[in-house]
Amino acid sequence: MSWSNALAKEILKPESLIISSEIAVVIADKFPKAHHHYLVLPLADIPSIFHLNRSHLPLLEELHLLAKNVVEVKGVQWQDFNVGFHAEPSMQRLHLHVISRDFVSTSLKTKKHWNSFNTELFVPYTKLYDQLEKENSISRLPKSLKDELLAKPLICNQCEFVARNLPSLKGHLVGHLQDPKSVCQRTTSAD
């Protein structure tokens, strides 16, 4: 399918690059799911996390360094970010997500969007790095587990709130952004 190759084409466009090295580049996600959402991609044609082994550990470190660099360039706080890979990627080029934890964005539209960043469907950089070091490969999640994680309730990433639907979660997340202290005291029925 052609849409799944879009990232490989995107990194060839100079205007897409925010920063780059000889090994990897950083671009803005075309449909950002938070205020800040960047992708770090190797120039080498590595299709996915399932093509990695121990020999790629230095490459991963380079991706991670660029992730830190883009956050610095944007003048925002590293600790406000999730940095990692999708356990079940859709796009055919290895890409490290660098996404701010606000998740306030009009492009966040589905339960799948939320759960792919806020359950085990999101593999933090360090978790993937350690697994690769230990086992020399990354294994796919069983389909039953993927289905289970996709079906999980919409749990806020900043408090105990469980949203009844996506618009409710989005409203709640805006609350965190505007008033980080009081939003956690709201009852779940208020939304």
Add this chain to the structure above:
DNA sequence: GTTCTAGAAC
């Protein structure tokens, strides 16, 4: 990955 939209949920 997104768009579109039927019909389920409210």
Add this chain to the structure above:
DNA sequence: GTTCTAGAAC
């Protein structure tokens, strides 16, 4: 009647 979700896309 309106909002929201979830599956098809040749």
